[in-house]
Amino acid sequence: MLLQQAYETVRNRTTAICAPLKTEDYVVQPVVDVSPPKWHLGHTTWFFETFILLPHAAGYTAFDPQYNFVFNSYYETVGARVIRTDRGNLSRPAVEDILRYRQYVDEAMQLLLQQELTPDLQALITLGLHHEEQHQELLYTDIKYILGHNPLFPPYSEHMPLPDTITNNSGDTWLNMKAGIYNIGFAGEGFCFDNELGRHKVYLSDFALSTHLVTNGEYLDFIQSGGYQDFSYWHAEGWDWVRQNQVTMPMYWYNISGQWMHYTWQGLQPLLPDTPLAHISYYEAAAYAAWKGYRLPTEFEWEAAAPQLAWGQRWEWTESAYLPYPGFTKAAGAIGEYNGKFMISQMVLRGGSEVTSPHHSRITYRNFFHPALRWQFTGIRLAR
Amino acid sequence: MLLQQAYETVRNRTTAICAPLKTEDYVVQPVVDVSPPKWHLGHTTWFFETFILLPHAAGYTAFDPQYNFVFNSYYETVGARVIRTDRGNLSRPAVEDILRYRQYVDEAMQLLLQQELTPDLQALITLGLHHEEQHQELLYTDIKYILGHNPLFPPYSEHMPLPDTITNNSGDTWLNMKAGIYNIGFAGEGFCFDNELGRHKVYLSDFALSTHLVTNGEYLDFIQSGGYQDFSYWHAEGWDWVRQNQVTMPMYWYNISGQWMHYTWQGLQPLLPDTPLAHISYYEAAAYAAWKGYRLPTEFEWEAAAPQLAWGQRWEWTESAYLPYPGFTKAAGAIGEYNGKFMISQMVLRGGSEVTSPHHSRITYRNFFHPALRWQFTGIRLAR
Amino acid sequence: MLLQQAYETVRNRTTAICAPLKTEDYVVQPVVDVSPPKWHLGHTTWFFETFILLPHAAGYTAFDPQYNFVFNSYYETVGARVIRTDRGNLSRPAVEDILRYRQYVDEAMQLLLQQELTPDLQALITLGLHHEEQHQELLYTDIKYILGHNPLFPPYSEHMPLPDTITNNSGDTWLNMKAGIYNIGFAGEGFCFDNELGRHKVYLSDFALSTHLVTNGEYLDFIQSGGYQDFSYWHAEGWDWVRQNQVTMPMYWYNISGQWMHYTWQGLQPLLPDTPLAHISYYEAAAYAAWKGYRLPTEFEWEAAAPQLAWGQRWEWTESAYLPYPGFTKAAGAIGEYNGKFMISQMVLRGGSEVTSPHHSRITYRNFFHPALRWQFTGIRLAR
Amino acid sequence: MLLQQAYETVRNRTTAICAPLKTEDYVVQPVVDVSPPKWHLGHTTWFFETFILLPHAAGYTAFDPQYNFVFNSYYETVGARVIRTDRGNLSRPAVEDILRYRQYVDEAMQLLLQQELTPDLQALITLGLHHEEQHQELLYTDIKYILGHNPLFPPYSEHMPLPDTITNNSGDTWLNMKAGIYNIGFAGEGFCFDNELGRHKVYLSDFALSTHLVTNGEYLDFIQSGGYQDFSYWHAEGWDWVRQNQVTMPMYWYNISGQWMHYTWQGLQPLLPDTPLAHISYYEAAAYAAWKGYRLPTEFEWEAAAPQLAWGQRWEWTESAYLPYPGFTKAAGAIGEYNGKFMISQMVLRGGSEVTSPHHSRITYRNFFHPALRWQFTGIRLAR
Incomplete structure (x- = not known):
């Protein structure tokens, strides 16, 4: 019953995110890391068809056998994938075909969800919903890239809220943390990803984290001081990256005849100095911290301090590489590739x-990207 | 009056070519040589706005000043172009926006065409129509590429005629031509492009051209003999091109479980052996001729023999590089870049x-492409 | 006095490594990561000229002011560098010119070393010697690459010892380590690099390391089992790397008519099954461990266990990314770039x-490479 | 007897060209079009070994069977080639090995040349000598590239003559030629390449060629006028080439602190305004001609006018693509690939x-290069 509701809520949220788009916006892929919105719509649906319905729903017939080829992402176990680029x-498939695909799969899923399901199958469906919620965030960031790199700078929607303002941006308030052993990783009930599991002890030396994120205005100082x-x-x-790509400012920033502008959900706007900085690479985050005389936190410091911090506005780059926790094990089969x-x-x-998305911010959640990528809402919190 | 009718006919034909498309088909550019159909719709319209209306129609206001940036092709004189890739x-602009752009420009053009126009302006409008007719052929070939490289192989239209059949494909009937001086280049009245002008004498030795084009079946022999x-x-x-791209057959051909298929306007179909071969590169054309013990004709041989040949089914690769005729001069200004x-x-x-398109087949017409390109309806006529 | 001797020993060892080379071998750079031996000869000399002699030796004149441009590596502080590729x-400069450059700098250094030097200057010279010793190892691995990728497979020298044999390669002896807090990082006197400093506590869970390195024979099982x-x-x-580069075996391995061979200092030789595997990427190391059902150690596990292990035959890939220790700080100036x-x-x-090189194996020493690189003597030790 | 002398003369001239080089200069290949001098030494020798000695000299044993792999160029018939890059x-092989290879082959050739040879074999040896003379010119241009792109700008030899001066560089003297039929292609006795054969009639309209080559000073005007x-x-x-490569002057030109310099056989020198321009691409030649209001000659105009012109200082770009003459046929076997x-x-x-080289300037000689290449001594003669 709860799973039925969750399924409907998550699936509807995906199409709602796409509602402001024109058909043309669903199709393009300006860079390799950005996927066309219609691909996200199909791929998340393909997940339920492939891992839930085909193996577990008696009598279910695939909507179109070719779609496996088109909407498979990186799941090498399942078949030849479309090269990402x-x-x-x-x-084709056209947007209307993909929406019919979604409806077809949703109807079969609702039928299945009315039956008694094993705990394993429930867990797999829950994973599918979390997978779709991850793609919802990618839908937002990919749409922003598609519209924000169009020379006409079309707005996405007038109804998106502006980001919060940081009123005290003096940068001089710090949360001090004591040295000692901290427990890291997911504990308790509820969903988590496999990379959060294996709760384990980590020894941390004394450290301090800034209580606020770096703002646009603070980062502008870094730019203007060279x-x-x-x-x-x-x-x-990072220096090679700066020079090869002639990077001089965050993604979506423009200096137009001396005025600093940035592309937002409402189109091109004057830069807001007191909102948290976004769309910077790890290289830029680390360089800013070095310029300030500080550093970035490790993911363990972040997790230890997070209960006492306000967070959730930006994905904060840490100085930790994405590596397995002690005792990490891959699940068997395709899910193990996650x-x-x-x-x-x-x-x-x-x-x-x-x-x-809802349920994708928690203290133990580990997001990860290549250090050069900027199209996510990435930001900076300083450590010392 | 005639020009008014011609304008309407040409402009309507362009949108009619696009009628079978879905909105999504207008947007993609699978390779650099193929342009999105919506770009063709905009670019041909931009030509009339930029070269006719803005300088010559009193009080005309540009539909959207940004469109110059988006729809300019290679006309360096006019402004910064969008990088072709x-x-x-x-x-954006969306298809519906571009169709409104077309209507806006068409209305202004119809007003202008009701006035008394100088011969120069009439000539410029005529050039604009010929330019659009050239893009009509590109629309067809670009659409074929977009649909024919989609894993679903969607048909373009059931109503396109199948290509003609060559009944006598023995390859052994030749038109013999005598050595002597021939006149090459456009003469007479009516429209021609600047590259056809400068009618001049060329001395040709004895030669012979095949009376028919090479067929699919003949080319299959070449493939099957290694x-x-x-x-x-x-x-x-050409050999480097074959190996780097692992080329083993013409574009749009597939060998599926031993059966030879090709993508056509009606979708994927069994290969028709008696239709003229299409979609081969110059390298393939020259290799086929060498395998047969013959060669390709020069463009001068072709033009001298053409009145006595049946032609018009395929763009026939010649052994001539695209170079200026004696006395070729560029027109002044942007048109001179043509x-x-x-x-x-x-x-x-x-x-x-x-x-x-109608009016784009004539004995003096010079088409040209890089030797590796195959997405046009290119074919082979042998010479000796 | 000691420093004078150390200087002479280190500098002579560099030229001795090159003694078996032909002049032509000093010049080539087959891939970007490999430097020409003559560049190593010049670059290590340039270090002493630039950081010691020019600022600290009264009256010293640069051998050739252009050499700064040619032999600078990555020291952005010092001037425009030669693009590495x-x-x-x-x-030019020819090998004989570079040897004269070495002699010129060595003579000036020996004069300087006879004087009373400040501790700072002594430390800087010591750093220069360690820098040169790091390049000595690169000289070996670069020479192996240059000769081992030549179709004639010339031997380097008959006098190089064969690598050790691992007699017990059953892979089933493990060193078990207890959970607890361990101290990591350099302590005590003597030279170390800045990346080893900041001795700090790390909490480790229970773990075990294999007592021996993976052998060629064991790795061959991995290959032969697919x-x-x-x-x-x-x-x-890693999988993309395997497919793009069509990797099927370690670097320097060849399967010639069914026989497994590898390039060694003595030329092409039959593969020795009981010697420690070398020349594999991090991807291969991790894949081998996964195939065995184990994993790679972290660098902290390695350092904690090392006093009880035999080690030093191979650079052992760890599962740790190269990141700063807590409290790491960069030195000021060019040396800080180290x-x-x-x-x-x-x-x-x-x-x-x-x-x-001597003095470049110690328990706290942190070597680092990109995960795809294989030209170093990299090997595998399993953990669980 | 004559052939024996010719053989010795040609072979000695090759090694004499390399005499001023250091061993290191024989090894490098800074760009793909330039070959290392030691490769030229080996490749020209390989030609005689492969096409003359192995098939025609009884009892001849290859110097080293691996050399076929190393020194084969583009002769696909003969075996797998070394990828050119x-x-x-x-x-390896080292320069001294290659010189021993030359001596070994030369001794075998001298023995063979003392015997009675068939006319076919004599023709093949003659082709080998002409092949080597072509590589002599490439040796010069490749050596110039290797030394002229070294940051130390080493001179090649003090003994090379400076290029001639054009005293009357007003550019206003023209040789007028009458319209009519001209005979093009090689006639008479003596050696020629297959691409010159097939003497045939060409009709030319009235035209005029400049009596002198464009000078450095004239080209500087083009640069300075934008x-x-x-x-x-x-x-x-060409415009894409200019922008992608940021080309602003001919190869080997430098503007150093406002003074125009160029790299010459004697090192870096002030630009000589009255010597014939060299080292420009076809694009630059055509752009210069367009700027002057003229054009480049066709190869047929050039050949018709050449008996009345002074020529031989520069390879003059023509407006003709390199295509077969009527009746061109390839020889059988590997020689046919020439x-x-x-x-x-x-x-x-x-x-x-x-x-x-001597014997490589004649009125019917057809040299050819890709339009972007500049490392040859290419120049400009205007036509109208």
Whole structure:
């Protein structure tokens, strides 16, 4: 009963996010990391068809056997995948076909959900819903990229709230934490991802975290004091990235005839100095911290301090690489590919953002991205 | 009066070509040489707005000043262009916006066409119509590419005629031509492009052209006798192209479980052996000719023999590079960029194809493409 | 006095490593990560000229002011660097010029070393010697790459010892370690790099490390059981690496007409099954461990267990990313660039190898490389 | 007897060209079009071993069977070739080995040349000598590239003559040629390449060629009047080339603190305004001609006018693509690959240069390069 409601809520939220789009907006893939919105609509549906309905719903027939080829993501177990860079070339299936696909799968799922389900199957459906909620955040960030890189700068929706303002942005209030052994990782009931499991002890030295996130105005100081021109603040790899891509400001920022602007859900707007900075790479986060004379927190420091912090506005880059916790084990089969295989060359982000789905902000949640990526709502909290 | 009718006819034909498409099909750009259909719709309209209406229609206001940036092609004189590879990233302007743009410009053009126009202006409008007719052929070939490279192989339209059949495909009937001086280039009245002008004498030795085009079945013999595995038939550059791209058959051909298929306007179909071969590169055309012990004609041989040949089904690769005729001069201004600046690294094609627009097949017409390109309806006529 | 001797010993060892080379071998750079041996000869000399002699030796004149441009590596503080990929294009300075450069700098250094030096200057010279010893190991691995990728497979020297044999390679002896707090990082006197400093507490859960390294024979089992064809053992990034590079075996291995061979210091030789495996990427190390049902150790586990292990034959990939220790601080100026700026996107290796210089194997020593690199003597020790 | 002398003369001239080099200079390959000098030494020798000695000299044993793999160029018939970009990675065979290879082959050739040889074999040896003379010119241009792109700008030799001075560079003297039929292609006795054969009639309209080559000073006017900033002079492909490579002057030119310099055989020197311009691409040649209001000659105009012109200082870009003459046929076997397979995407150059070998300047000689290449001694003669 609860699962039925949860299913309906999550599935409807996905299509609601797409409601302000024009059909054309569902199709394009401007860069490899951004997927076309219609692909997200299909892929999340494919998950339920492939892992729930085909193996567990008696008499279920696939909507279209070709869709496995089109909407498979990285699940190598399941079949040949569409090369990721090709997604933006596919005009078909059309949006209306994918919406019919969603309806077809949703009807079969509602039938299934009326039956008595094993705990394992319930857990798998719950995983499917969490998977879809992760794609909801990607839908937001991918839509922002698609519209925000169009020369016409079309707004997404007038009804999105502006981000919060940080009133005290002096940067000088710190939460001091004592050295000692802390317990890290998920405990208790409810859903979590496999990468949060294996609650374990970590020894931390004395440290302090800033009580607020870095603001646009603070980051502008870094720009205006030459931060992008001085290699000494940067990792060698970050400096190469700055120069090869001629980076001089965060993603979505523009300096138009001397005025600082940024692309927002409402279109191009003057830069708001007191809102939390967003859309910076790990390299930029680390360089800013070095310029300030501080550093980024580790994910363990963050988790230890989080109960005493206000957080959830930005995904906060940490100085921790995304690696398995002690005792991490992969689940068997395709589900086992969910997280473990990405545990290389990525950095952990903690917190959440203004577009994070419900249930995807918790103190033990481990988000992760390559250090160069900026299209997520990434931000900075300083440590010392 | 005639120009008014011509304008309406040409402009309507463009939108009619797009009628079978879904909105999503207008948006994608699977490879750099293929443009999104909505870009063709906008770009041909932009031509009239920029070169006719803005300078010559009193009181005309641009539909949207940003569109110059979006729909400019290669006309460096007019302003910064959108980098060509980015076209497929632009979800906006939406198709409906572009159709309103077309209507807005068409209404202004119809008003202008009711006035007395100078011969120069009439010539410029005529050029604009020929420009749009060239894009009509590109619309067909780009649509074929977009649908024919989709894993679902959607048909374009049931109403497109199948290509003609060549009944006598023995390949052994030749038109013999005598050595002597021939006149090459456009003469007479009516429209032609600047690259056809400068009618001039060319001396040709004795030669003979095949009276028919190479068929699918004949080309299949080349494949099955190992033509793609024997470098001795290929130019060095062509052989590199074969190996780097692992080419083993013409574009749109597939060997599915031993059966030869090709993508057509009606979707995936068994290969028709007696229709003229299409969608091969210059390298393949030259290799096929070498395998047969013959060669390709020069564009001068083709033009001299054409009055005595049946032609128009395929753009026939010639052994001539695309170079200026003696006395070629560029027109002043942006119009002068039309043809001359492409006169390097391209090969001439003569004839026409099943999707060539009316008035774009004539004996002096010079089409041209890079030797590796295959998405046009290119074919082979042998010479010796 | 001691420093004078150390200087002479280290500097002579560098040229001795190059003694078996032909002049041509000093020049080439087959891939970007490998530097020409003559560049190593020049760069290590440039370090002493730039950081010691020019600022501290009264009246010293640079050997050739252009050499700063040619031999600078990554020291952004000092001046424009030669783009790294260009090193292999530089036929000049010739080897004989660089040897004269070495002699010129060595003579000036010996004069300086006869004087009373401040502790800071002594420390800087010591750093220069350790820097040169790091390049000695790179000289070995770069020379192996240059000769081992030449189709003639020339031997380096008959006098290099063969690697040790592991007699008990059953893989079933483990060192068990108890959970608790361990101290990590350099302590005591003597030289260490800045990345080892900041001795600090780390809590470790119970764990066990294999007492021996994985052998060639054991790894051959992985190959022959299809390890390179089954994505489930691999990180997603590793699997892409395998397929893009068509990797099917360690670097320097060849299967010639069914016989397994590997390139060694003595040329191409039959594969020795009982010697420790070398020249594998982090991806391969992690995939092998997954196939065995184990994992790689963290660098902290390694350091805690090392006093009870035999180690030093291979650089052992750990599951730890290369990140700063708590309290890590960069030194001021160019020397500060030494390590900190590489602390992103690299994995830590612990141990040492058959070509590691004296003083470059110690329990706290942190080596690091990108996970795809294989030209170092990298190996595997399993953990559980 | 004559052939014996010719053999010795040609072979000695090759090693004499390399005499001023240091060993290191023989090894590097800074760009793909430039080959290491030691490769030229080996490849020309390989030609005689493979095509003359192995099939025709009884009892001859290959010097080293691996050399076929290392020194084969593009002769697909003969065996797997070394990928061209890899040549600069090969430190072995060493220069001394290759010189022994030359001596070994030369001794066997001298023995063979003392015997009675068939006319076919004599022709093949003659082709081998012409092949080597072509590589002599490449040796010069490749050496210039290797030294001229080294930051130390080492001179090649003090003994190379400076290029000639053009005293009357007013550019206003023209040779007028009458319309009519001209005979094009090689006639008479002596050696020629297959691409010159098939003497045939060509009809030319009235035309005129400049009596002198464009000078450095004249080209400087083009630069200083903004020629590299105005797309209207350029082919579309040329303009892309200018912008992608940020080209602003000919190869080997430098503007150092306001003074124009160029790299010459004697090192870096002030630009000589009255010497013929060299090292420009076809794009630059065509753009210069367009800026002057003229054009480049066709290869047929050039050949018709050449008897009345002074020529031979520069390879003069023509407006003709490199295509087969009527009746061109490839020889059978590997020799047949010599020229025909390059007849695509290249432009013809006529004339010769200061480093052209004896017997490689004649009125019918057809040189050819891709339009972007500049490392040859290419120049400009205007036509109208």
